[in-house]
Amino acid sequence: MRLICPNCGAQYEVPTEVIPEAGRDVQCSNCGHTWFQYHPDHAAYEPDDIEADEYAVEEDTAEASAPPSPPEPEPEPPEEPPVPEAPPAPEAGPAPGTTGPQRRSLDPSVASVLREEAEREAQARKADSGALETQPDLGLDSPSETDEERRARQARERMARMRGPSAEVDPHPPEEKPQSETGSRSQMLPDVDEINQTLRSATDRRPVETPQGRAPEIEEERRGGFSRGFFLMILLLVVIVALYVLAAPLAEMVPALAPLLETYVAEINDLRVWLQDSVAGLTAPTAE
Structure with a gap:
């Protein structure tokens, strides 16, 4: 037996035995309608027909007892749309050939701005065309340059690099006259003395002599070195004497240094005895 939900139309297949002959209430599991x-086998259509007849009799009774409804008002005729008025005829003007329209004069500031824009656009177009037409230098040697000229140019560049940034190099050296193949190639080679002078270190270079003597810079350097050495020796002597005099207080303050300080004091005492004996030996012959 097939059950069809009147609300959602869901269909269910159930055994016939679950529905008694008198009928029963069922509920849709999809929408919950009962x-x-x-x-x-039950004649289910007879009660429906009876209910339909009773419903029809009730409708007839209600219509008979109801008061007559007032007649419906007649619909009003639609309003006619207003007729648009015709536009007035244009006045007859002068013939087009007799007088032309007057042109409005352009503001001078606007004209100058437009002129500058046109010039700028023309310059940009010219620059673009120039960038397309020109070709940068690819670094290729000129075909007219010979091997001798190329070697001479490379030698000059090496000499300029060895001399350092102080040496001024002419970016446009004078063109050399081409030499014959039979000529001597000794002029193309770099000077050995110049190379040795550039490679010599600053300490090996001879001091520059002037008519008044050596350069003042070298004298100042020597004087400064002597002063530094003298003060260093004085400082070392002060440290030695201070350690000898303050050995006992330092040993009390730092007991771990006591053996070292005792050894140091003993060495200084031996040195004093040796100096005393040496001085006595030197002064003894003169005293006799």
Whole structure:
């Protein structure tokens, strides 16, 4: 037996035995709607016909007892749309050939701005065309340059690099006259004395002599070195004497240094005895 939900139309296949002959209430599991289901063998259409007849009799009774409804008002005729008025005829003007329209004069500031824009655009277009037409230098040697000229140019560049940034190099050296193949190639080679002078270190270079003597810079350097050495020796002597005099207080303050300080004091005492004996030996012959 097939059950069809009157609300959502869901269909269910159930055994016929679950519905009694008198019928029963069933509920749709899909939408929750509940209705009364008759058995298939039960005459389910007779009560429906009776209910339909009773409903028709009730409608007839209600219509007879109701007061007559007032007649419907007649619809009003639609309003006619207003007729648009015709536009006035244009006045006859002068013939187009007699007088032309007057042109409005351009503001001078606007004209100058437009002129500058046109010039700028023309310059940009010219620059673009120039960038497309020109070709940068690819660094290739000129075909007219010979091997001798190339070697001479490379030698000059090496000499300029060895001399350092102080040496001024002419970016456009004078063009040399081409030499014959039979000529001597000794002029193309770099000077050995110049190379030795550039490679000599600053300490090996001879001091520059002037008519008044050596350069003052070298004298100042020597004087400064002597002063530094003298003060260093004085400082070392002061440290030695201070350690000898303050050995006992330092040993009390730092007991771990006591053996070292005792050894140091003993060495200084031996040195004093040796100096005393040496001085006595030197002064003894003169005293006799």
